[in-house]
Amino acid sequence: MSEPTIGELGEFGLIELITADLPETPAVVIGPGDDAAGVTLESPVLVTTDVLVENVHFRRAWSTGADLGRKAIAVNVADIEAMGGRAVAVTLALSAPPDTTVAWAREFAAGVRAECAAAGVALAGGDITGAGELVVSVTALGVTDGRAPVRRNGCRVGDVVAVRGRLGWAAAGLVVLGRGFRSPRVVVEAQRAPEVPYGAGAEAAEAGATAMIDVSDGLLADLGHLARASGVTIDVTAGAFEIPEPLQAVAAATGTDPLRLVLTGGEDHALAATFPAPDAVPDGWLVVGTVRAGDPAVLVDGEPWPDEDRGWKHF
Ligand SMILES: Nc1ncnc2c1ncn2[C@@H]1O[C@H](COP(=O)(O)OP(=O)(O)OP(=O)(O)O)[C@@H](O)[C@H]1O
Ligand SMILES: Cc1ncc(C[n+]2csc(CCOP(=O)(O)O)c2C)c(N)n1
Ligand SMILES: [Mg+2]
Ligand SMILES: [Mg+2]
Numbered sequence: 001m002s003e004p005t006i007g008e009l010g011e012f013g014l015i016e017l018i019t020a021d022l023p024e025t026p027a028v029v030i031g032p033g034d035d036a037a038g039v040t041l042e043s044p045v046l047v048t049t050d051v052l053v054e055n056v057h058f059r060r061a062w063s064t065g066a067d068l069g070r071k072a073i074a075v076n077v078a079d080i081e082a083m084g085g086r087a088v089a090v091t092l093a094l095s096a097p098p099d100t101t102v103a104w105a106r107e108f109a110a111g112v113r114a115e116c117a118a119a120g121v122a123l124a125g126g127d128i129t130g131a132g133e134l135v136v137s138v139t140a141l142g143v144t145d146g147r148a149p150v151r152r153n154g155c156r157v158g159d160v161v162a163v164r165g166r167l168g169w170a171a172a173g174l175v176v177l178g179r180g181f182r183s184p185r186v187v188v189e190a191q192r193a194p195e196v197p198y199g200a201g202a203e204a205a206e207a208g209a210t211a212m213i214d215v216s217d218g219l220l221a222d223l224g225h226l227a228r229a230s231g232v233t234i235d236v237t238a239g240a241f242e243i244p245e246p247l248q249a250v251a252a253a254t255g256t257d258p259l260r261l262v263l264t265g266g267e268d269h270a271l272a273a274t275f276p277a278p279d280a281v282p283d284g285w286l287v288v289g290t291v292r293a294g295d296p297a298v299l300v301d302g303e304p305w306p307d308e309d310r311g312w313k314h315f
């Protein structure tokens with residue numbers, strides 16, 4: 001007998017599967033289950049949306065439903081973290097082919113719940129539609145607990161650049177999966193869902209971070225957004241990075257440069273921020289560069305890096 005599908009379960013059955021018995025939180029006063037959610041927030045409110053599309057951001061052959069559920073929440077919460085905020089609630093839109101199995105949907109819902117719990121956010125609502133391919137769109141709401149939001153435009157000449165979290169792991173996982181392998185397991189898992197350093201964004205803001213971004217496309221590409229918004233040159237020191245063993249293994253096995261994975265690999269959602277001085281950088285962050293006067297640019301050891309090889313571009 002074939003497996004039960006969400007087409008058989010129905011739209012409202014799928015909503016029930018996703019939303020049944022969600023944990024209560026003080027921030028969400030209504031929902032999900034009404035036409036909209038009621039969320040109690042202080043001001044200013046941070047809001048962000050990121051979409052994950054099948055065969056662009058993930059493949060069903062490479063990732064489980066649980067991986068996708070986790071990733072969809074994590075990549076959005078990372079954007080709240082990147083402004084120094086604390087994510088409070090999310091909404092979740094899922095578009096799926098009707099032959100998607102109920103078993104997959106259950107796993108997806110479990111992944112969403114697990115990451116919401118890890119990030120301390122409530123699922124406040126969402127939407128369901130049919131589609132030719134899977135598409136997951138999440139909107140996250142966050143607060144800053146009285147601090148000014150950290151933006152991309154605050155880098156000052158003399159600041160140091162620091163990162164918190166992993167770089168190049170998800171990209172190494174993509175290389176491995178693309179070649180039909182499943183190991184090293186740690187990088188494959190990193191590609192399936194990122195380990196976002198929850199709380200580190202607020203910590204950086206508290207420590208006086210002048211600008212911040214999460215690394216979705218690649219460190220050099222994303223630091224480029226800080227450099228452009230702030231009108232500065234960022235100089236990254238290649239020797240600051242200790243290349244983790246699994247990345248060395250993937251690079252050796254596939255003839256890639258491990259430093260390239262670290263500098264241009266996206267999807268780990270590490271945080272990259274600038275701080276006024278080395279002693280302002282919180283524990284757990286790695287200083288990887290400096291901010292200088294100059295045209296907006298990101299250099300590596302004072303030299304340009306090829307423009308076409310800085311990180312992911314959708315078009
Ligand atoms: N369709 C859109 N309409 C309005 N603003 C948008 C749209 N897409 C992106 N933006 C805005 O552009 C800025 C950069 O968006 P971008 O999606 O590149 O950043 P991100 O979500 O942090 O990164 P990524 O999507 O690579 O994870 C954000 O302020 C975002 O809100
Ligand atoms: C099947 C498959 N092909 C390619 C990739 C690589 N990839 C896709 S989007 C992206 C940048 C971040 O996305 P966004 O900018 O939308 O946040 C990267 C590095 C993948 N994960 N899966
Ligand atoms: Mg985005
Ligand atoms: Mg971002």
Ligand SMILES: [Mg+2]
Pocket residue numbers: 216217
């Ligand atoms: Mg992007």
